[in-house]
Amino acid sequence: MTTPLHPVIEQVTQRIAERSSRTRTAYLERIRAAADEDRPARTELPCSNLAHGFAACSGQDRLAVKGAEKPGVAIVSAYNDMLSAHQPYVDFPAWLKDAVREAGGVAQVAGGVPAMCDGITQGRTGMELSLFSRDVIAMATGVALSHEMFDGALLLGVCDKIVPGLLIGALSFGHLPTVLVPAGPMPSGLPNKEKSRIRQLFAEGKATQEDLLEAESASYHSPGTCTFYGTANSNQLVVEVMGLHLPGSSFVAPGTPLRRALTDEAGNQVVRLAQNGGASIGELLDEKAIVNGVVGLLATGGSTNHTLHLPAIAAAAGIQLTWDDFADLSAAVPSLGKVYPNGSADINHFAAAGGVQTLIGQLLDAGLLHPDVQTVAGPGLDRYRQQPFLDDGELVWRDGPAESLDPEVLRDVAEPFAPEGGxxxxxxxxxxxxxxxxxxxxxxxxxxxxxxxxxxxxxxxxxxxxxxxxxxxxxxxxxxxxxxxxxxxxxxxxxxxxxxxxxxxxxxxxxxxxxxxxxxxxxxxxxxxxxxxxxxxxxxxxxxxxxxxxxxxxxxxxxxxxxxxxxxxxxxxxxPEPYGTGRELFAAFRSTVGRADQGASVFTQLQPENSEVRA
The missing domain is CATH 3.50.30.80 (IlvD/EDD C-terminal domain-like)
Incomplete structure (x- = not known):
């Protein structure tokens, strides 16, 4: 029996759709006009252009790109080996090329995007580039996809501005089936409560710099995403609830056989979507998917940075999302997660308690998520109740826990931590x-x-x-x-x-x-x-x-x-006009950026068409 949709979820979604009618329709018309119906996109290129596109290829890949049958897949990566969250991506392009080839396509690394760490730049002048890096990443993603060689895309990114930037850029190529490929969190280190205690002692002069560095390095200690529930892990949860990750892939640790299998399957799946007319990212990210992402964020007490990022992502898809939408949804969505800084647990504890799959199941059964959405795994959000496993080396999905395995970390809707999202x-x-x-x-x-x-x-x-x-x-x-x-x-x-x-x-x-x-x-x-x-x-x-x-x-x-x-x-x-740490390069951004409640974007903001969207 299908659970009726909660009236607030329905009302907010409807008003978003109504206020976005003109801009969303125009966006869909653009991306549908850009879609190639039957043949790989590169076959439209003149011979000289195409030759440049496969000049560096060899073997099977050269023949595939030169031919006119196999779909081309762009890999856009935020890899660098300074940031723990992105260091695991060093191996992903080779894995994905193999997986795409085996699935009947051909993959090329189309481009890289910058990835900076707010943890490193915190309190430093480099932090003044951080928010703008999102829009730089969007533009870099656009450059990577601009060669008209591709029929699908794989986006490799995890952290704060990186995932929103990749999505904004990819939505300019919204006709392409697109799968986000996560890298996973590092193992749990020093408990977050202890780290916070040492930080406060240092602020009072009661702990030395050596004490502080020892605590911090015991927290951030290996490849993988930081384990607190900040913007990076909020990114991962939100995009999975929106159906942009494979089910259950957000919080699988790097360097494990399951992480490799999920990465390979992402390559397989984008080829299937390209070959079989699966949902493109622009069609998939509709008003219902955006509302689902907001609900997932609110139910877990996720990062406030998403009150900037989600409106900017939505705007890139022709959808007008406002802070009032967040507030009204928050009043209806119960708080189900306690992950630091909202509690003492980390993201690995959350995953062990049932994680995204239990969360989605609980919210679906309460009518707090739209079930009838397109995802990269196929139609319907029910697929995201399932968790991935390896069975004799084969990747399989099984139903995840219907109820929380640890109510101190993750609650069922019937007994939330609080009646609202906060x-x-x-x-x-x-x-x-x-x-x-x-x-x-x-x-x-x-x-x-x-x-x-x-x-x-x-x-x-x-x-x-x-x-x-x-x-x-x-x-x-x-x-x-x-x-x-x-x-x-x-x-x-x-x-x-x-x-x-x-x-x-x-x-x-x-x-x-x-x-x-x-x-x-x-x-x-x-x-x-x-x-x-x-x-x-x-x-x-x-x-x-x-x-x-x-x-x-x-x-x-x-x-x-x-x-x-x-x-x-x-x-x-x-x-004063800032110089140093690259800040002078962003003067044009500071002079053109939009308001915070419109996503703080340097791109043209959607103009409000009724009183519900604040000027």
Whole structure:
């Protein structure tokens, strides 16, 4: 018996479809016109062009590319050997070429895209390139696919901006069947709670740099994705719930036989899709799939960075997704996961508790996911209840656990950790912001305290270390939006703010910047728009103004009379034109980037067509 769809899921999906009708229709018309019906795309190329396309090939692959029968598959990789999450990709192209060849196609590495790590650049000037790297990756993916040689694509990427960038780029070639190929998480290391404890001790001067480095290197210790539930692992879960990974492939460790088998099968499957008219990525990523991705994110307390990435991905497919959609879905979707920073477990514990398959099964049975969607594994999301196994060396799928195997980490819908997903929109005389309360204690979700205003996170750190801040406070960090400096993550603030909270003070953060996907117990109003640099009211807040942060009512206000606030001159806190660490190369991005609530993208933003989409 089919479970009726939850009315909120149905209503939000319908309004997204209605507001996106014109742009989605135009997008589908474009990608359908680009599709080649019967023959490999490269057969349309003049002989000289085609010859360039197989000049470096040899053996069977040369004959296949030269011929007009076998589908061509592009491999677009974010491999580098500095980042643990992407280092395992070193072997994937050779594996995928073999798998595609055996399935009746021919694969070529079409291009590479950059992959930077927010963990390395955290608190450094390089972080000011981070968000913009998403759009660079999208453009690099477009360049890789632009040669008209391909009938399908395999996208190799894991981390923060990499997966959204790959998807945005691939959606410009939305007529191609496309499979994302994950690499898997590293084994569990030092427990996240202990790592957080050492960080706070270091912030207080009670632990040495050697203590801190030992703890950090015991946490991040081998090839594979970091095991906390930040943006990288949120990427993996969200794209699997949207049907872009093979079922059960997100959290299989690198360097294992099962990881190799799933990688090979991704190559096999993209050939089947290309040969048999399977769903292209542009058709697959429709309004229902986007809503499913948001629901999966909310049900697990995933990264707030996706309130930027998912609207940008949706826009690339002609779909208009807003923060109000997130908020309304969050109110209806229960919290089912407790993975650090929302709890003490890591992503391997989540997978062992039933992982994505149990999560999807529970949400489907509660009517909280659209079951009738296209996926890279075929029609219907029910396929994603299954987990992969090796049976005498053969890859097989079996039904995953219908119920959680560890209710401390993953809950069933009947007994959630909380009745809502915990991501909310705040609104008031300072603008609109996002907050995540899934890791914030209820007593800390409402804060009224005097502001202490900074134009730089390092200014705050210096004030904290000098002992200036040891009281109730709303810390305001402004001029950190996309137009100001590329909207860096401010995760480095968390240990000091956590110390103030542990001392018994009321503490909140208000910023037009981002927090990490690992943001946790500190109540934070982030991605505030309009940003201070663009004339937002945050530029008028002064030290000792009382700010009220109320996640329960969904409000964010500075308690200053309207006439006084409007009469104030904005503070002259804008950053000078930045140079160094490559920042000068991104001046054009800073001058053209869109608002945070529209995805903070440098690409043309979809224009709202009704009052539900905020200007």
């Amino acid at each position: 991501m909310r929109v705040l609104e008031g005389n300072l603008g609109r912001a996002v907050t995540k309360v899934s890791a914030v204690e209820p007593a800390n979700r409402t804060v009224t305290a005097p502001a202490r205003v900074f134009d730089d996170q390092h200014e705050f750190s210096a004030a904290f270390k000098s002992g200036e801040i040891d009281h109730d406070v709303v810390v305001v960090i402004r001029n950190q939006g996309p137009q100001a400096n590329g909207m860096p993550e401010l995760h480095g603030l968390t240990p000091a703010l956590g110390v103030l909270m542990d001392r018994g003070h009321q503490v909140a953060l208000v910023t037009d910047g981002r927090m990490s996907g690992a943001s946790g117990k500190v109540p934070s109003a982030i991605q505030l728009t309009p940003e201070a640099t663009a004339g937002g009211p945050l530029a008028k807040v002064r030290d000792d103004d009382v700010v009220r942060f109320d996640a329960e009512r969904g409000t964010l206000e500075v308690l200053v009379p309207d006439d006084e606030l409007s009469s104030r001159e904005p503070a002259d806190g804008a950053n």
